[in-house]
Amino acid sequence: MNRTTLSLIAGAAALAAVTGFASLTAPGASGTTGTDTAKAAAELPVERTSLLCPAPSSSDLADTTYTSFTPVTKGTGSTGKAELESAAEQSADGTGGTGGKSDSGKGAGSGKKKAGKPVLAPEKPGTPATGDTSGGDAPALLGTAEGKFAPGWTVQQTTEVAAGAGRGLQGLNCTAPDTEFWFPGASTDAARTDYVHLTNPDDSAAVVDLELYGKDGALKSAVGEGITVQPHSSEPILLSTLIDEKQTNLTLHVNVRSGRVGAAVQALDDTLGGDWLAAATDPAGSLVLPGIPKDATAVRLIAFAPGDADADLKVRLASPSGLITPAGNETLHVKAGMTTAVDLGDVTRGEAGSLVLTPTGQSAPVVAALRVVRGKGAKQETAFIPAAGQVGTRATAADNSGKGSTLSLTAPDRTARVKVTASAGSEGGTAVSRTFTIKAGTTQDIDAPVPDGLKGTYALTVEPLSGGPVYAARTLAATEEGVPGFTVQTLPDDRGTVAVPEAEEDLSVLQR
Incomplete structure (x- = not known):
């Protein structure tokens, strides 16, 4: 079941709970009165949103900032709240765990949730709220937003890590819970x-299977099956x-x-x-993989075809001047059930760019991601750009500053x-909006607006007004001791509204 389906079900259930008994009749279907038909679906703000943030780092040299933001949404009530709280890390005997790294993820503890002070609690939509932590003991966080804080x-x-493996800038949009995920690029x-x-x-345990696919197909792993993740915890x-073997590119x-x-x-x-x-x-x-930094020195495309059919893809770069075919990498053949990787080098050549993958003939489903490197020699840094969903109605990137955000x-x-x-x-400032036109087949690093009188950090919200589909990504950059630290987050639709069919009250169901 995908995310959109879950959102629709949740939205319909929430509406039914509020309005009581309702009768929904498909257009053209016969009903008891012969005249009832379902009305057009209404776009209503969601009433509850869950987000999950993993433990940020095991390094003692890590400094992490959490930034929460809800855009102002029409149609919401005047009440609600949003909180980020520590996940309850429990050991096998239920006495409480450290939240440290585990090898297999099996044997977690009792999972009883601990109450504690929220890491952050926003005061109102339209204004970011921030929280900080340092060191390698920060736990995973469970977040819930309700009422006016839920939509979007x-x-x-x-996280900034000063030294050691993974040093540089690490960023993530905290994720919504779901039942399936694909990670090409592992x-x-x-x-x-x-x-x-x-x-x-x-409140109940989850059971998860982890499957790895390399260049020759599925990799056997008995310990990746049936992993239990206890309630309100993170593994x-x-x-x-x-797996026993070393493989550079996995899905x-x-x-x-x-x-x-x-x-x-x-x-x-x-x-x-x-x-x-x-x-x-x-x-x-x-697929579209948006927002490759213009100064990228090495770009690797990793793709996987999960179905039974091979995929043949046309590879193009959406540059500021239009769609370009990278020399020597015009197409990509992805065998069914196998991970394929190709190095594209400095494909952007100093300009903004996004990768666009389309079938050369018959379409077959694929998943894909980019590994992007900036810098040279001992001063290189890595980030990842997964294939993204389009912005849709609206999307937001939080934690921007006056400098270092693209x-x-x-x-x-x-x-x-x-x-x-x-x-x-x-910490202060007034919201500002600007309108941009993005020509067909192009990527633009726009001169994004900055709040008037800015103090602290701010959010950028993208809303398509007309024309074709839009894809977006935000890059944060911070150079430390000559190392060009950076992280890229894509901006898919925020699912702040849900389509719910209009319903009429039908008390006759109480008599059936």
């Missing part, structure tokens, strides 16, 4: 230390403990048998820094007109 709620987790290479973090927000699982499939979890991969490299690898969008025949917008098919709003600052 986003939380950015940004690795068990000798230089990499990759953990998949599984976080369970619910970091080292991927190299799941990880997280399949939840029962319950639901949030999932993200922390990819740490001994020399190339590291970052969070967020889940790619659902398998599809055409917003990339891509219109792969048709010219699009887009409104970008910079929120009020977390």
